Amino acid sequence: MQADQGSGTTSRATAPADPSDTSAPPQVRMGLLDYVTATSMDEDYAHVAERAQKDPARKPVRPGVAALVAMGLFGLLAVTAAVQTARNASDVAQGRESLVAQVQRRNAQVDSRRDRIEELRTDVDSLQSRFLEATVRGRALSSRLTRLSVRAGTVPVTGPGVKVVVDDAPGATGPQEQVLDEDLQKLVNALWGSGAEAISINGQRLSNLSAIRVAGSAITVNFKSLAPPYTVLAVGNPDTIPGRFVDTTHGQDWLTLQSTYGLQFRMTSEESLRLPAVNQPNLRFATPGTAR
Structure with a gap:
């Protein structure tokens, strides 16, 4: 099929440019790729290079005196800071070593005095026993003192009893x-x-000064926080304590807590229990009296 020659349309195709035509732009005469390659240097760099060629005696710009002084001061400050940091680190290390040595000396003194207190307490108990056992009245007083010490919790005890474990x-x-x-x-x-x-x-021995109370979310005994399950050891007659426990008002309360709210309660008889002594209380009002 031939195109319609009489349609009146105009073709966009043109003849290639003649390279010998000096009136055409250089990018037309050289070709676009060759022109970009030949003129890839930035015009500013070309301008600077042209000025350097025209004025070869022109000297490069050097930093002024103010800039040199500023650089010198900055270097001096950096050196001073480094020296001061090194001195401070040395002082801190020496102070730490001194504090550690003081703590170690104080700990050694506390340990020595604690050992001395134990020795004196042992000597006092020995002299007291020797004095009390020398007479009938002394032996009776010694027996009473032992019973009171057990009640007060100031001496460890060993014997049969019951073990009660309770939990949520x-x-x-x-x-x-x-x-x-x-x-x-x-x-x-x-x-x-x-x-x-x-x-x-x-493990917390109860005495007449012990308190069972809640502190925050924990129960404390002798100001020590405890966590469940709670193990209660009671030295006494294991044959009679369980029966008497049920007959007490508070024992009945615990049976109600177990049956109504599901609290866990278990009591067993034990042949031998060992309870520690409570910490020795500090007397705040009582003072030794003179013998008549």
Whole structure:
């Protein structure tokens, strides 16, 4: 098929430029790629190079005196800071070593005095026993002193008794299903009323100065935080304590807590229990009297 020659349309094709035509632009005569390659140097660099060729005696710009002084001051400050940092590090290290040495000396003094206190306490107990055993009245006083010491919790005790383990209800979601401080108080009072001679909770010996109370989210005994389960050891007659416990008012309360709220309670008889002594209390008002 031939194109319609009489349609009146104009073709956009033109004849290639003649390279010998000096009136055409250089990019037309050289070709676009050759022109870009030949003129790739930035015009500013070309201008600078042209000025350098025209004025060869022109000297490069050098930093002024102010710049040199500033650089010198900066170097001096850097050196001074480095020296001061090194001195401070040395002083800190010496101070730390001195503090460590002081702490070690004080710890050694405390250990020495603690050992001396134990020696004096042993000597006092020996002299006291020797004096009390010398007379009938002294032996009676010694027996009474031993009973009071057991009650006060100032001496460790060993003997048969019962072991009671209590804990929160399985999957407890509220205070009613958890062991509270007042629950432990009722348990201890019931054991005292059942004939217990010495009691401890999670290793904390109870005395007439002990307190069972809640502090934050934990129950404290002798100002020590305890965590469940709570193990209560009671030295006494293991044959009579369980029966008497059920007959006490607080014992009945614990049976109600077990059946109603699901608190865990387990009591077993033990042939031998060992309870530690409570820390020696500091006398704040009592003073030794003179013998008549």
